[in-house]
Amino acid sequence: MTNKYCSVKPALNAGLRQVFIETYGCQMNVNDSEVVLSILQPHGYSLCNSIKEADLILINTCSIRDNAEQRIWGRLDIFRLEKKKRKGVVVGILGCMAERLKEDLLNHTAVDIVAGPDSYRELPQLIASLTGGGKQINTILSQEETYADISPVRMDKNGVSSYISIMRGCNNMCTYCVVPYVRGAERSRDPKSIVKEAEELFGNGYREVTLLGQNVDSYNWVNPENPTEKTDFARLLEMVALIDPKLRVRFSTSHPKDMGDSVLYTMAMYPNICKHVHLPVQSGSDAVLAKMNRKYTRESYLRRVAKIREVLPDCSISTDIITGFCGESEEDHLETLSIMREVGYYTAYMFQYSERPNTKAARHYPDDVPAEVKSRRLSEVIQVHGEISLASNQKDLGKVFEVLVEGYSKRSKAELTGRSSQNKVVVFPAGNHKVGDYVNVKIERCTPATLIGTEIIK
Ligand code: SF4
Structure with missing residues (x-):
């Protein structure tokens, strides 16, 4: 279970409205949040990285386990406090929990919009329809929707x-x-x-x-x-x-x-x-x-x-x-x-x-x-x-793996981290390499979670 917060800097254009998107659950949900941002951008929304700056707070939810849902109820209480402080902030619940609980979520005082996984194209319309002070919901599931024509706006951190x-x-x-x-x-x-x-x-x-x-x-x-x-x-x-x-x-x-x-x-x-x-x-x-x-x-x-x-x-x-x-x-x-x-x-x-x-x-x-x-x-x-x-x-000690560099290791800027084709995390001295390079690394040590080695020139 992951909990990813958007990390893209807010736009400098103060005229834009700011959206904060918080995503729970699997990688498919992260990708859905990127689709949502792509849908909202032409309607004047720009991503921000704090609920304190946001005009629109969206939480993309997961229902796979009960504790995932409990965390989201807890977040709604935080959003309620934010709405009390700043009038006009809109809160929308997206994803699996929205689909599962429908009106039960809409009844929460913090929530203005409930949108299921197949209704993201309707979000601008749902937001626009809030002007009368009511709430909006669309949880209709589709037989066809794949968002095929939408290029998601990437929120990943490494660009690789x-x-x-x-x-x-x-x-x-x-x-x-x-x-x-x-x-x-x-x-x-x-x-x-x-x-x-x-x-x-x-x-x-x-x-x-x-x-x-x-x-x-x-x-x-x-x-x-x-x-x-x-x-x-x-x-x-x-x-x-x-x-x-x-x-x-x-x-x-x-x-x-x-x-x-x-x-x-x-x-x-x-x-x-x-x-x-x-x-x-x-x-x-x-x-x-x-x-x-x-x-x-x-x-x-x-x-x-x-x-x-x-x-x-x-x-x-x-x-x-x-x-x-x-x-x-x-x-x-x-x-x-x-x-x-x-x-x-x-x-x-x-x-x-x-x-x-x-x-x-x-x-x-x-x-x-x-x-x-x-x-x-x-x-x-x-x-x-x-x-x-x-x-x-x-079993990998002594082997050489081609590693795609994803960033610096948690412990030191002198070390890079990436993954082998086998999806194993590999850490090695950075040398002159940068994120996005492919590097051949010979494995010398390991822990249960990480392979550690040095570059070899083939
Ligand atoms: S029903 Fe659930 S666990 Fe089974 S294959 Fe589909 S998504 Fe996976």
């Missing part, structure tokens, strides 16, 4: 790595997940608009794009004017990789039931497609996977991993894990620990199960693993994660 949404929504209906309810059905974006966006980023100095979707492997664009013309994810990856060998291409998230061999062969063919797959396992137990409606088994998941290793021997694999899902027994939990060791993930996002209202799990399965058991199991998962990520990094 950026994200491109290639699809919206999800059709999978995992029983614990709120996404299909709040982001709607899956829609694929026109590949030409994706390639154009990636070309523009490359032209503006970016050297890495990550193609984003809830399930990128089911990307499937069909030309509405010629239904025989189709583009699948492997082809899209290739189209983006062909823009320039110096543009790295990443993608997330893959679904174990859908990741086809053609994607792996395409990754093998192009050195600039990064050798990293994020393959959420969620649990190592077949009983839990079935209850989660993940539509794969432990065995079929491990077959996918074996295929990745066969086609891409130097590929790293990361994952997501939920501990304490409904009915999870101690044996189920041990199977999760064992699959973690068997795959040897280099990193993982690990969470306790958090029941989300109206999901199938909430309606049909008791949330019956006691909180202290969930917490203890999560600690064990985190401990195994520490062991296997250290072991994964130790």
